Amino acid sequence: MFHKEGHKIIFLTFVFVVGCSLLVDNFIPITWLRTIVLIVLLAFLIIILQFFRNPKRHTVLNNKQVVSPVDGKVVVIEEVFEKEYFNDKRLQVSIFMSPINVHVTRYPISGNVIFSKYHPGKFLVAWHPKASEENERTTVVVENETYGKVLHRQIAGALAKRIVNYAKINDKVIQGGESGFIKFGSRVDLFLPLDTKIKVKLNQKVRGGESIIAEAND
Structure with a gap:
């Protein structure tokens, strides 16, 4: 498919x-x-x-967990100050996609879309420190009552010349459902609450809609 x-x-x-x-x-x-x-x-x-392949993924719905929005490799796990939406400290998990990965972006949690914004920008290599602030990108925030708010940001890379974002404010979305598509290599950043339990490690390969990135702290 x-x-x-x-x-x-x-x-x-x-x-x-x-x-x-x-x-x-x-x-x-x-x-x-x-x-x-x-x-x-x-x-x-x-x-x-x-x-452009689009394999079926079997997402196990769980409002306490965050699934990977894309296929790729975990390249960043760190505490940062997120200044576009939250304006406070968050745990950032970044996943790098090579041109051979599936490039469908999926919703990490189910809930309501409360923020969705496109930013034109540069096309620095996806692992560049300034890529998340200067490259073409889209930012989407989804909220549910169990986990809270999760921000995922599609970031264009040196080869990615077009980001497609399907998320619209007030949409009710399902975990693992299609959120967008990035053409020809890039990365996606997740911004999570500081008290969340991270379930992945650096350099770990993940599958969009299936791999568990984080879990709510009871």
Whole structure:
């Protein structure tokens, strides 16, 4: 299954690859060179297809837990001052996505969307310290009575040139449901209450909608 955000790109890529393949057959007489070019074209198509794949995920709904919003690797776990929405200290968990990861963004908790904002910006590499403040990004806050408020921020990277955000204020959303999509590599930051129990470690690989990032402290 391919994500709807990729349908147009997949179609155009397919047309491009087929067109180039026909030209290769007609204008490159050297067999070994023609074979290499065709392999490169096929590889390019496969890369585009795998980037926009949208596998089913089985989210176990739990209002006391925060699930990973994306596939990737945990690169930051630290206490920070979040100044866009909370204006106080929070635990930040950042997940880096490579171009080969699934790029669907999912809601980390169920609840009501109480904040959703897009920020135009730069395209620094996703792990740059200033990326979360200067890059193109979207910020979404979801709240429920059990866990409280969770902020997740999509951040564009050096390759990501478009962020798609589906969250609208007053939407009632389900944990693991689609919140957006980031095209071609980036990262997502989570901002959680200081007393939350972090359930992941640095460099741990996580799966969007399934891996448990944090749990409410009873």
